[in-house]
Amino acid sequence: MEPAYRGLGRCVCCFWLAVAFDVLGLLVLLIGVFVNVFFYDLLIYAGAIVIFLSLIWWVFWYSGNIEVLSAELEDDVGLVKKDKGALGGISVVVRRLSTRVYSGIRNSLRRNGGAQRSVAETTVAPCSKQVVVTLATLTPSERTLQTCASSVEWNDAAMPPTATETFPT
Structure with a gap:
């Protein structure tokens, strides 16, 4: 009380x-x-x-100091009325079932690390072209200009070389 x-x-x-x-x-x-x-x-x-x-x-x-009756809270916070009759029992069963299904799906996604991708999504489409990019690795002690070359396999046009400069950190 x-x-x-x-x-x-x-x-x-x-x-x-x-x-x-x-x-x-x-x-x-x-x-x-x-x-x-x-x-x-x-x-x-x-x-x-x-x-x-x-x-x-x-x-x-x-x-x-705002007073809210528990009858008014039932819809807002999910409290279930005890004297709803036959329809009240059905809504309780439906709510429990949906909660179990939702939590089962959520837990399975957490265990598997996300949704499983289908084979069609993971394979490369036949009309897609592959782009090959070559990069050079730099060590922090190097202070020289390095060039990075990029070429496109399906198109023989090569991109002009670009220069990058690294500074010691």
């Missing part, structure tokens, strides 16, 4: 923090307005900011 909350509700700490921020912000704001100091504008802005920050605590207090 839930305890009955009276007065300030469940989030008493948030309420008192909001009140403290409001009082402190108002105090700093009024000091900036009525006291003759050279940094009055800083006090006015700081008071306004503290009052604005108190809105966070007010929102926490308000949202923490």
Whole structure:
């Protein structure tokens, strides 16, 4: 059985923090307005900011005290009504079945590392052309320009050589 909350509700700490921020912000704001100091504008802005920050605590207090009946939660969080009659039992069975099927598929995909590809997807189509690219390996100690040549097997046109420069890291 839930305890009955009276007065300030469940989030008493948030309420008192909001009140403290409001009082402190108002105090700093009024000091900036009525006291003759050279940094009055800083006090006015700081008071306004503290009052604005108190809105966070007010929102926490308000949202923490929202009462939602369990009957209203049934559709949102998946709670099942106990007295639905014959159709209620069918929906429970369907929900359990779909959960088992979904978790079985998900677990099998995790074990196999993803969906299995068919043979048609893994073979190369007969009309595709293969591109061969040759690259040179460089060591960090080399500071010379290296050229990379690229050629296309199905087309005899060779690409012009390009130069790459490496810097020691």
